């Protein structure tokens with residue numbers, strides 16, 4: 001097991017991070033490069049979060065690129081990666097406070113709880129006609145995994161993707177969900193004809209081209225297909241965002257949204273029903289068999305429901321994909337769906353001056369770029385203004401990028417102004433390192449990040 005004695009030879013700042021994916025890894029690298037001992041607790045075996053379990057697996061190039069970036073961040077010698085450890089369950093938040101020598105705790109645990117579908121009583125049918133996005137995409141990404149022995153290794157919940165399913169949503173994730181449905185339906189239909197086409201190939205080529213390559217057409221396969229139901233207009237879908245508030249930008253973005261839906265229809269044979277608000281479950285026996293919708297329209301910029309427009313949509317499967325929020329964490333207050341932040345700019349949690357949120361936790365939703373930029377901003381503030389770490393000799397971890405230069409610049413000012421948080425004394429550091437090593441033993445980790453990933457590679 002890795003010897004940590006070198007870490008307690010002199011006082012050092014210590015930061016703990018909950019979650020090792022895009023935002024956690026980025027913050028960890030920023031801290032580690034400033035000489036801060038950074039302990040990253042990750043609930044899973046691997047740290048990739050939504051990159052491995054959220055992005056559908058056809059994003060093969062993006063995934064490899066992001067895996068490599070996270071790996072580089074987490075292999076820094078000042079980072080102590082602690083896998084298979086759930087903060088709030090295996091380790092309470094209260095044990096990660098300043099009295100233990102940990103100056104700050106960063107919450108980079110993402111948004112893994114599906115926002116509940118606002119249809120009274122519908123949640124009683126989860127697994128019986130209703131599915132939620134997060135576990136469904138996790139299943140899609142892993143259900144064909146094989147272990148090192150070549151045997152199937154997936155043991156989570158399973159889904160049967162039925163023809164005629166509907167998806168309720170409207171954001172980018174819901175677009176991926178309906179694509180998953182069609183890729184899987186057509187793949188199964190091809191397989192039934194003895195033709196095996198990989199997921200990535202179907203997504204990259206699109207369904208009509210894939211079928212044509214095998215001398216088939218969509219009509220011949222007789223698949224009815226899935227529909228995405230969105231409460232507003234197609235041109236309002238949050239799948240693209242204007243760069244500013246100008247009418248030109250808005251018009252341009254609306255055009256991009258409409259184009260995206262056209263591409264969905266042409267390349268993936270998906271239908272989108274706009275201006276439909278889900279109202280009530282349709283139930284037969286023990287199963288959900290669709291939803292009642294009411295039509296809506298925009299009047300003077302406001303969404304209004306149209307009286308008398310209720311209609312039933314029968315479907316063998318309803319998938320809810322209306323957004324994800326952070327899981328509750330014992331000891332962290334909530335405000336609505338998010339944690340209760342005292343300051344959105346620094347990510348500081350109300351009532352816990354040493355705890356900060358970042359990435360999806362703070363932004364509520366977002367993408368890889370936003371998560372990474374947010375992590376840089378929050379860690380830049382933390383290092384310079386909260387810990388008061390100024391510009392000093394660096395540890396040779398490479399050239400400063402612009403965010404780190406900014407953070408370092410603020411550090412120079414901070415050296416004069418901000419409060420310098422106390423460093424952990426060698427005895428505290430030693431105790432923390434011993435706790436880390438005890439946890440490593442418990443989860444079977446030897447302290448070598450690269451070796452761990454070689455032994456536990458992603459699929």
Ligand SMILES: Cc1cc2nc3c(=O)[nH]c(=O)nc-3n(C[C@H](O)[C@H](O)[C@H](O)COP(=O)(O)OP(=O)(O)OC[C@H]3O[C@@H](n4cnc5c(N)ncnc54)[C@H](O)[C@@H]3O)c2cc1C
Nearest residue numbers: 019021022023043049050054087109110359360366367368
């Ligand atoms: C279907 C889908 C498609 C998407 N497609 C794109 C796309 O094409 N492009 C794009 O840019 N973005 C996309 N995104 C969004 C993007 O994946 C996320 O915004 C980004 O990866 C979030 O990074 P994060 O580090 O903030 O959070 P996460 O990736 O969620 O990381 C959180 C980490 O914390 C860990 N964790 C959680 N709770 C605990 C705990 N209690 N203790 C210890 N560890 C914990 C998790 O295991 C995870 O590793 C998509 C998202 C979804 C769901």
